[in-house]
Structures are given as structure tokens and as C-alpha cells.
């Protein structure tokens with residue numbers, strides 16, 4: 179997959195987009211090792227100058243997937259960061275909505291319990307009134323009898 183991508187990209191455009199870790203134009207070199215003969219690679223331009231600090235940047239030209247390709251660009255990094263934050267924000271929004279729904283559910287439950295309590299209080303009141311009535315009737319009958 180990586181190879182097919184590089185094959186469709188001209189090397190001049192590869193040279194344009196390549197930047198090393200210290201932000202310089204990465205240098206294109208050809209490997210002469212026996213393990214990787216005539217293989218193109220990018221590295222920090224400072225790596226060939228002993229008086230300067232090499233940032234350690236190294237990449238084979240034919241070893242890039244499209245995502246790695248754009249990983250080097252700071253704008254892509256910011257875009258990814260923004261996407262990440264946007265995702266996080268969406269997640270938090272979802273969680274917030276869930277909490278709002280949960281809160282509504284709990285409020286409903288509280289209202290139900292309050293209604294239940296009220297009903298029980300009314301029932302108790304009715305029982306008390308009835309008992310009082312019975313006692314009154316009893317006293318009335320006793321008075322009549324005596």
C-alpha cells in the first residue's frame with residue numbers, strides 16, 4: 179500500500195513536502211549500503227555537517243504511508259488536534275445530555291414519590307377523620323342510652 183502511494187507521487191513533490199524535525203528542508207540521499215543499495219532516503223541536512231546538531235530525522239522515500247506523509251506537516255498536526263478536541267467535545271456533549279436525561283428521570287421519580295407520599299398522607303387523614311366520627315357516634319349513642 180505504501181509502495182503504490184509512492185509510485186503515484188513524483189519525487190519532486192516528495193522533496194517539496196519533506197521537512198526534518200528541526201523544520202529544515204530534509205535532504206534526499208541515496209543509500210549505498212549492501213542491505214539497501216540505491217534506496218532513497220530523507221534525513222536532516224545537519225546530519226552531514228558535523229558543526230551543526232543533527233535532529234535525527236530519517237525516512238525512506240518508499241516507506242511512507244499517506245498518513246505518515248502528512249504527520250510531518252504542522253498544519254496536519256493542528257488539524258488532527260482540532261479533530262481530536264472536536265471528538266472529545268462531542269463525547270462530553272453526549273455525556274452531558276445523558277446526565278440531563280438521567281436528571282430528568284430522577285426528577286420524575288422524586289415527583290412520583292412525592293405524589294405517593296401525599297396520597298398516603300390523605301389516606302391517613304381520612305382514617306383519622308373516620309375514627310373520630312366513630313368515636314363521636316359512640317359517645318352520642320352512650321348519651322342516648324343513659
Ligand SMILES: [Zn+2]
Pocket residue numbers: 198199200201202222223224232233234235
Ligand atoms: Zn533537522
